[in-house]
Amino acid sequence: MIFSKRLSLNLKVVLFSFFSILLVTSCSDDEPMMVVLESDTFNYELHNGQAVPSAPYGGFHPTDFSASMKLDEMENGNTMISVTLTNAIIGATYHMHAHDAADAATTPNGTPYNESPNADVFVQMIEAGSSSVTVTQESTMSYDELTNNYSGFFVVHDPLQSISTTDISTYLVVGGFARAQAATNLSSLTFSYDFNTGQVAETFAYSGDHSNTLAATIQVDELMDSKSRVTVRIMNTMDGETYHTHAHDMADPATTENGTPYIEAPNGGVFAAPIMGNGDMVGQTNVSDMSFTEITSTYDGFFVIHDPLQAITTTDPTTYIVLGVFAR
Numbered sequence: 001m002i003f004s005k006r007l008s009l010n011l012k013v014v015l016f017s018f019f020s021i022l023l024v025t026s027c028s029d030d031e032p033m034m035v036v037l038e039s040d041t042f043n044y045e046l047h048n049g050q051a052v053p054s055a056p057y058g059g060f061h062p063t064d065f066s067a068s069m070k071l072d073e074m075e076n077g078n079t080m081i082s083v084t085l086t087n088a089i090i091g092a093t094y095h096m097h098a099h100d101a102a103d104a105a106t107t108p109n110g111t112p113y114n115e116s117p118n119a120d121v122f123v124q125m126i127e128a129g130s131s132s133v134t135v136t137q138e139s140t141m142s143y144d145e146l147t148n149n150y151s152g153f154f155v156v157h158d159p160l161q162s163i164s165t166t167d168i169s170t171y172l173v174v175g176g177f178a179r180a181q182a183a184t185n186l187s188s189l190t191f192s193y194d195f196n197t198g199q200v201a202e203t204f205a206y207s208g209d210h211s212n213t214l215a216a217t218i219q220v221d222e223l224m225d226s227k228s229r230v231t232v233r234i235m236n237t238m239d240g241e242t243y244h245t246h247a248h249d250m251a252d253p254a255t256t257e258n259g260t261p262y263i264e265a266p267n268g269g270v271f272a273a274p275i276m277g278n279g280d281m282v283g284q285t286n287v288s289d290m291s292f293t294e295i296t297s298t299y300d301g302f303f304v305i306h307d308p309l310q311a312i313t314t315t316d317p318t319t320y321i322v323l324g325v326f327a328r
Helices: 002-026 143-149 292-298
Strands: 039-045 066-073 079-086 093-100 123-127 132-139 152-157 171-176 188-193 215-222 228-235 242-249 272-276 282-288 301-306 320-325
Antiparallel strands (some): 039 066, 066 079, 079 132
């Protein structure tokens, strides 16, 4: 009986000590509280009209370009923003900005954003030392503010053109800042053309003094709003010479003024541009109102590059250094 009472007393002492230790431990001011930090990544494709369908990118930059933005919440309440550019041009300088959204009716040039970038959010520039480069900035805005409350655009300017804050067609990337972007799954096709040796017709084979190492490509990119971007690239050009490059609609020779199997006036709605040679590769881009399907499937036309060493003629195909069916 005495033994039983002592055991009971000892058990009470042990339990009391255990709960006392637990209470002191849980209430200790020295124990740091767990901090849960957040992080997220947002991906941006080339600007094919996703944000502004009326002004898709219309420059000469390679179209496999993309950007990603990573936001990391920091313990000091700020946010670390890291932007990675993929398929950048080595040696080119890329300017990247956050622009506050605005009512277009209130801005000087009718832009849906303030033209002055918001440096407290993100303003950076970087020279690409490789095809993939990353730049970071610590923003004074919190992670929650940026991902939930901030209304702005993320812009990457084309390094091949002068910086413009009003011409959206010069933006490689434009989309909601720190917002998920919808995947577009737009189509793209590239067509190659050799020097004109009579592929269309033997009697049309080039006759002249230009080097036969010249070649060309046509790239057609599907855009939003049923438009397309047509990019012509010419390789092995002569420095300082102007290459007049055109799309010509096919036609019945019996109906044309000079019996040509095409309309002599070029179709500028598809492509028509003078392109200055530099001794290497050069090119030009046109945003067409014709759809990707129309240009690559139903449009019947010829692709012509005129010899810069001869007077331009639309009736003598032997002066064409490139001649082929357009986008086929």
